[in-house]
Amino acid sequence: MPSIKQVQVTFDCAEPERLARFWCEVLGYVVSPPPRGFATWEEFDLSRPPEERGSWFACSDPTGVGPRLFFQRVPEGKVVKNRVHLDVRVATGLVGEERLAALEAECTRLVAIGAVRERLLYDGHDACIVMQDIEGNEFCLD
Secondary structure (H helix, E strand, O other), X not given: OOOOOOOEEEEEEOOHHXXXXXXXXXXXXXXXXXXXXXXXXXXXXXXXXXXXXXXXXXXXXXXXOOOEEEEEEOOOOOOOOOOOOEEEOOOOOOOHHHHHHHHHHXXXXXXXXXXXXXXXXXXXXXEEEEEEOOOOOEEXXX
């Protein structure tokens, strides 16, 4: 059986480019190159029928290690809790107050770019902060 070579995470959303650029800020990702044959995303969009313009966007890890993130416009809004979410690992290896401080610092940074803090889960040793991105998708700072 062949092994998996790459994984892409796909988000259904209302505003693909806006949400992609938010996640670029969160993860240090970069906007993926426009589709082959186009110099810019704007050029690509202008080549499409008006109803399809801005219908998808992508970003990727500049190191090539993390998965590509793909954002596709869907007509319906988010209604219920995500069945899959991202854990943004900002405090790996830290425990207790040191872990909590690292999570809180990153939470403050992300709230400033539009994320919403939901709640802190902390048992005195381990912690994570449940958050929402700019379209209400849950994710955790871990």
